[in-house]
Amino acid sequence: MKDSIIVAKFTATEMFKKKSFKITLAILLLSVIVGFNIPNIINLINNNNNVENKDTILVMDQEDIYKGMLNSLNQMELGYIFEITNEVKENDELRELLETNKISAAINITSEKDNIKLDYITEAMGLSGNILMDEMIFTDLYKYVKLSEYGLNEEDIMNINKPLIFGVIELGDAQSGEILVLSMGLCMILFFAIYYCAYQVSASITVEKTSKIIDTLITSTTPKSIIIGKTLGIGFVGLVEVLAIIITGFLSYKLFFPAEILTGHIDLSGVTIGFALVSIIYFLLGYTLYAFIYALCGSLVSKPEDVQQSGGLVAIVVLLGFYLAYFSMMNPASSLNKLATYLPISAPFSVPSRYITGAVSTLDISISIIILLLSIVAFAYISIKIYSSAIINYGTKFNLKTMIEMFKQNNN
Amino acid sequence: MELIFKNVSKAYTNKKVVNNISFELKKPTIFGFLGTNGAGKTTSIRMLLGIIKKDSGEITLDGKPVNRKNINFGYMPEERGLYPKITVYNQLMFFSELKGINKKAADTSIKYWLEKLNMMEYFNMEAEKLSKGNQQKIQFILAVMNDPSLIVLDEPFSGLDPVNTEQLKNVILDLVKQGKYIIMSSHQMNQIEEFCSDILILDRGKCVLQGNLKEIKDNYETNNVEIITNENIENYLKQLKLTNYNKVNNNYLINIKTKDEGLELFDILVKNKIELIKYELKKPSLHDIFIERVGK
Numbered sequence: 001m002k003d004s005i006i007v008a009k010f011t012a013t014e015m016f017k018k019k020s021f022k023i024t025l026a027i028l029l030l031s032v033i034v035g036f037n038i039p040n041i042i043n044l045i046n047n048n049n050n051v052e053n054k055d056t057i058l059v060m061d062q063e064d065i066y067k068g069m070l071n072s073l074n075q076m077e078l079g080y081i082f083e084i085t086n087e088v089k090e091n092d093e094l095r096e097l098l099e100t101n102k103i104s105a106a107i108n109i110t111s112e113k114d115n116i117k118l119d120y121i122t123e124a125m126g127l128s129g130n131i132l133m134d135e136m137i138f139t140d141l142y143k144y145v146k147l148s149e150y151g152l153n154e155e156d157i158m159n160i161n162k163p164l165i166f167g168v169i170e171l172g173d174a175q176s177g178e179i180l181v182l183s184m185g186l187c188m189i190l191f192f193a194i195y196y197c198a199y200q201v202s203a204s205i206t207v208e209k210t211s212k213i214i215d216t217l218i219t220s221t222t223p224k225s226i227i228i229g230k231t232l233g234i235g236f237v238g239l240v241e242v243l244a245i246i247i248t249g250f251l252s253y254k255l256f257f258p259a260e261i262l263t264g265h266i267d268l269s270g271v272t273i274g275f276a277l278v279s280i281i282y283f284l285l286g287y288t289l290y291a292f293i294y295a296l297c298g299s300l301v302s303k304p305e306d307v308q309q310s311g312g313l314v315a316i317v318v319l320l321g322f323y324l325a326y327f328s329m330m331n332p333a334s335s336l337n338k339l340a341t342y343l344p345i346s347a348p349f350s351v352p353s354r355y356i357t358g359a360v361s362t363l364d365i366s367i368s369i370i371i372l373l374l375s376i377v378a379f380a381y382i383s384i385k386i387y388s389s390a391i392i393n394y395g396t397k398f399n400l401k402t403m404i405e406m407f408k409q410n411n412n
Numbered sequence: 413m414e415l416i417f418k419n420v421s422k423a424y425t426n427k428k429v430v431n432n433i434s435f436e437l438k439k440p441t442i443f444g445f446l447g448t449n450g451a452g453k454t455t456s457i458r459m460l461l462g463i464i465k466k467d468s469g470e471i472t473l474d475g476k477p478v479n480r481k482n483i484n485f486g487y488m489p490e491e492r493g494l495y496p497k498i499t500v501y502n503q504l505m506f507f508s509e510l511k512g513i514n515k516k517a518a519d520t521s522i523k524y525w526l527e528k529l530n531m532m533e534y535f536n537m538e539a540e541k542l543s544k545g546n547q548q549k550i551q552f553i554l555a556v557m558n559d560p561s562l563i564v565l566d567e568p569f570s571g572l573d574p575v576n577t578e579q580l581k582n583v584i585l586d587l588v589k590q591g592k593y594i595i596m597s598s599h600q601m602n603q604i605e606e607f608c609s610d611i612l613i614l615d616r617g618k619c620v621l622q623g624n625l626k627e628i629k630d631n632y633e634t635n636n637v638e639i640i641t642n643e644n645i646e647n648y649l650k651q652l653k654l655t656n657y658n659k660v661n662n663n664y665l666i667n668i669k670t671k672d673e674g675l676e677l678f679d680i681l682v683k684n685k686i687e688l689i690k691y692e693l694k695k696p697s698l699h700d701i702f703i704e705r706v707g708k
Contacts, residue, residue: 003510010506014498212493216554218463219487220510222480 007229036252055104183353197238202298286348292379299387325349344375420469447614486555490566496540640690
């Protein structure tokens, strides 16, 4: 164990010193800060642009269907300037107005049999199909016009138009909602940690092999110490990276995220000690499992350019685990959820969210952790065994046959 | 203390790569371990150091099996490798820690060896910025900084300039004087001849020749005459039907079947008043022996 710690300390120290690590972390942290500042940036741009840059929407009501009520659109502060007219402009004229940016869109209101028809006219819809206006405003306004015609006063109309209050009551043991979002966030962080940090275990092992330092290394310590040390070292660096991102995210959220968006959107009161514990345990176990899988890949290839190829296979497994967990989050009643809980590749992603929704029992968690631990030991054992043989077989192409042969080789 | 390597064998997927090899080092010395590429040298060395397990046989130093736990050994592998982006001092410190040397002793040892091999100026330099020869010297330090009893040097002089070769030779000879057991593998036969008292030649996993180098050479008949002269002696060589010879400038290396052929040539040259700068009856060199044994 002492050697593993020496290898871990050396690996972590040298990784922290790497320029690529510092630059990547700086970019990530900056992205987090910028991400939490997006609402402020949008506000800043909007404030600078002010009223004169608001989009103008031309509304054409030739038949006066809205009985002059369309002017009230400008009092609703919808963020647009409405130019109301009873004239209908030809398409050529409208095209010119759109091209010269005098208007951003036009709406032509006509009657068709018993219906009212609204044609939204724009230069091009594009892929996003963004329509500046919500047609419900026109529907509500039309209802107001019609109900006024039937003699109802403003108060009666407001009462009729009152929206229903719709609520969801969950009878499960735990809360979901915001916590589920948090759980999803943790899944993303774990995915990131595996994809970017655990992956480096395999890269680090391959670099050592190509630099031929391995001959010196294996006479100084055991393959077991190298594999465990590297996993611990890179694991620690990965955790520091993740922690830095979480802390930066939390501080940015507190310092920069506008309070009006914040209010009522994220309620962390449902985070229990149990949830925190389950999340941390599964994060560490999941990360360790994948780190050993990546270590195995690293020991099987002999050139750094092959790491990507072998790592690609693991990435597919990670994605499979991630999507299985995502599926279980979206479909809490599915029978696939049991599989996602017990399968070691998906359990780290799936169990925390299932725990918070109360969909997983203590027995399920215990079985899942045992399976996960056994998988880690199994992968570590196979990795060390194959690594021991693979490191002294430079240039050997890996396939199932060579893997089995390497596994069988009776090395120290 | 005695190093015993007895009846050691190793096979990979039914192919014997080392077949019943034995040798002994009874006192501190430099032992030459020779063989063609793929003869089984590296596998033997790896078994000797306990990196890979032997299928059969016995490997002990001072009665104890050779492995990391029992024996303090040093290894300079043929495959040169250092961490390219890490400074000389940091990687030497890392390996010192792994070899169980405490920080203070490691620092003293590293500085001693860097000083001894004129490498102090590279103390804080990243390994990739060092010349090939200097990287090799760092690897040598890695092998000796833990004061090992057994040192295995695989091609220690390849890539070194004459000055550094001479410096390293002196250091290796000093190590033997200090009581170290050194096993040296090399393809440069002149260096093995210069250094090693005992040798072993491997061919396709089998030992084809081993023993004391002097005794081995003594058992060979004289097979060459070296003559240095400013005169042309080719007519005399023709006369004695000595057609197998090499001439470089005024230096002749003539292949003879028996010692008497060489003496007959000497008589003729003296009788004809040929001025000889050098005349030497030569035993086959280690190079010749090696070619004879494994060159088939």
